[in-house]
Amino acid sequence: MxxxxxxxxxxxxxxxxxxxxxxxxxxxxxxxxxxxxxxxxxxxxxxxxxxxxxxxxxxxxxxxxxxxxxxxxxxxxxxxxxxxxxxxxxxxxxxxxxxxxxxxxxxxxxxxxxxxxxxxxxxxxxxxxxxxxxxxxxxxxxxxxxxxxxxxxxxxxxxxxxxxxxxxxxxxxxxxxxxxxxxxxxxxxxxxxxxxxxxxxxxxRPTAENYARAVREHGGSLLFGVPTVWSRVAQDPASAAALTDARLLVSGSAPLPVPVFERIRELTGQAPVERYGMSETMISLSVRADGERRPGWVGVPVEGVEVRLRAVAESPDGESIVTDEDVPADGESIGELQVRGACLFDGYLNRPEATADTWTDDGWFRTGDAAVVDATGYHRIVGRRSVDLIKSGGYRIGAGEVETALLAYSGITEAAVVGEPDEDLGQRIVAHVVCPEGPVDAEAVMEFVGDRLSRHKRPREVVVVDALPRNAMGKVQKARLRRG
Missing domain, CATH: 3.40.50.12780 (ANL, N-terminal domain)
Incomplete structure (x- = not known):
């Protein structure tokens, strides 16, 4: 059709x-x-x-x-x-x-x-x-x-x-x-x-007022936004009130901070639906309209799409490699997300080698993203395997999990976690945070994350910044944060 x-x-x-x-x-x-x-x-x-x-x-x-x-x-x-x-x-x-x-x-x-x-x-x-x-x-x-x-x-x-x-x-x-x-x-x-x-x-312009007007004056029932948009809505209770008449609020293109998720639910009476996709794959995973909405989880494969998570190991020379082993559906084990289905792209223009590198021998597209899956089939993206899968002290840690914990700390509104070279740990976890109300106590932040997750997942350094570098779709450009 x-x-x-x-x-x-x-x-x-x-x-x-x-x-x-x-x-x-x-x-x-x-x-x-x-x-x-x-x-x-x-x-x-x-x-x-x-x-x-x-x-x-x-x-x-x-x-x-x-x-x-x-x-x-x-x-x-x-x-x-x-x-x-x-x-x-x-x-x-x-x-x-x-x-x-x-x-x-x-x-x-x-x-x-x-x-x-x-x-x-x-x-x-x-x-x-x-x-x-x-x-x-x-x-x-x-x-x-x-x-x-x-x-x-x-x-x-x-x-x-x-x-x-x-x-x-x-x-x-x-x-x-x-x-x-x-x-x-x-x-x-x-x-x-x-x-x-x-x-x-x-x-x-993607303002809270314009989204409210789209619902009030034009009957908007299905609303699409990136986290920046939903953050603006969360800060504008009057505009958010108009969104109660919408049927579905969809967030994508970058992870939605948990505090924003919860605030939207409080103000509109419904939690946003989160989803995951790439230009190469369209939307692969989504929370369904009638499905459970959990902050930080992007749901199940959409109709016509198959996904799998392949375990990541270390080669003899210390490089991170993707194996042929599936990861357990325990909500904790991290693997590379791979996708196949009719909605995938046909390759990169004029880049045959880059195109070939993104496909497995048995026909799955390597997204390069790291994720976990639980027993119900719900997925959570923890970041790019190349920059967001951090090996520290012998542990593999997803940056997204640490970022979610950081955003639960009072005063932190944005967070980006990267791995920096460390002679003792291999990589140390460095958190870059935005704190509009003033600096936070770095030691207290580290302890907070260590208590909520595991000790080895706590940041070893907290850097307060005025803003995180982002592209046009709101995705944080972590390469600009890394110093080593």
Whole structure:
């Protein structure tokens, strides 16, 4: 079935079906405007070459993206605040032939603009499901950003899994204020509505007031946010009160701090649903709408997805390696999370070696994330295996577990834990914490964590910082914290 099924089948005929900022239109109006874009792309000498879209949170972005998909041209969403070097890499690596949106001076591509008033009415179709529809670039934490190749079939499969997990139907109104250059905001937050037929409200800026307005004025029932958004809501009781009328609050892209989870539950009467995914995998794990909601746990595999946790061991030369052994489902043992299913990506653009390195011999994608699973099948992500799996004093410790304990300490609002080289321990646990109300007693913090977890899991150093370095999706960039 097409990725844009509801749009192409005449759904979303409400004049307010799609609202982006101050612009609203129906599904047929979106389809007509996108068809004009598709016609223009089809007239190019390189009709199927990728299209770069300056992914501002506007109606023009949505029309450009949908138009490119209808024309069979892969879309390259470009962050509007990307720097010159990053932008040059993305455009060169992707082979984009056209730029949509306001064009920076350093972009030499032919530029097109979207005219929201124009319509075309001829029949348009999506390209075959196996074709690449989206090239989403990773954050580049381990080198230059890599282009993740996503087909319409993979994205459709992922969205259907979420429809099952979240009881997401055409009766919903999806509301969010997420960026449109990542899977969370664009695929889940736009394509989800265009496939399933639910109304869409993009709030523009992701403020607590805008989320409240989306519920009060537009009937928002399904709300997507990153932890930063939910933290803002937690600090605004008046806006949070409006969210009691929403059906489901979903948090993702980074771990949701336990105090924020509990505060949202207190203010809205419902706990957020947490989930886990990557650009390469769509959403693999989620708490179901009718499932138990535990802070810090991201639930069970969504429909059509299989996961497994493989044990991590140490090679003779001291390197961390992933074995062929499954970890016990005890909620404590840490393993690398591996995934397979119809919603996975088709590889990294122009990176055959990097693509091959991410797959096991028996066909599972190596996420590189470390996790635990309990006897009920619930998963908890403890961080990236490369930076968040710390070996200290002979123990393997997940940074996420320590961070959760730190956030329960009064006065700490944000925490990031890294392993630093240590001659005695191998690595020592260093906690970087944000304390808006003033410095905390480092020794007391260490003892607090040691009492809540185990002595060997306590930080050996506590560093108070004004803010943690984060990327556009709110994920902490731990490489910038490590000193050794």
């Amino acid at each position: 097409p990725l844009l099924r509801a749009l192409l089948e005449g759904g979303l005929d409400d004049p307010e079906a799609i609202r982006i900022g101050g612009t609203a239109f129906s599904g047929p109006e979106l389809l007509g405007a996108a068809s004009v874009v598709a016609d223009g792309i089809a007239e190019r000498a390189q009709a199927t070459a990728p299209v770069a879209v300056s992914a501002t949170p506007t109606a023009e972005t949505v029309v450009a993206v949908v138009g490119a998909l209808l024309a069979g041209a892969p879309v390259v969403p470009v962050p509007p605040d990307s720097g010159v070097a990053e932008r040059a890499h993305v455009l060169s690596d992707s082979g984009a032939a056209t730029w949509f949106g306001d064009k920076p001076r350093d972009v030499a591509l032919p530029c097109r603009r979207v005219d929201l008033s124009r319509r075309a009415g001829h029949e348009v179709r999506e390209p075959p499901g196996d074709d690449t529809a989206l090239i989403v670039y990773t954050s580049g934490t381990t080198g230059s950003p890599k282009g993740v190749l996503l087909s319409t079939a993979a994205m459709a499969a992922g969205l259907d899994g979420l429809a099952d997990a979240w009881a997401w139907t055409a009766a919903d109104t999806l509301a969010h204020g997420l960026p449109l250059f990542h899977v969370h905001g664009l695929v889940l937050g736009v394509f989800g509505s265009l496939r399933l037929g639910s109304r869409l409200v993009h709030t523009g």
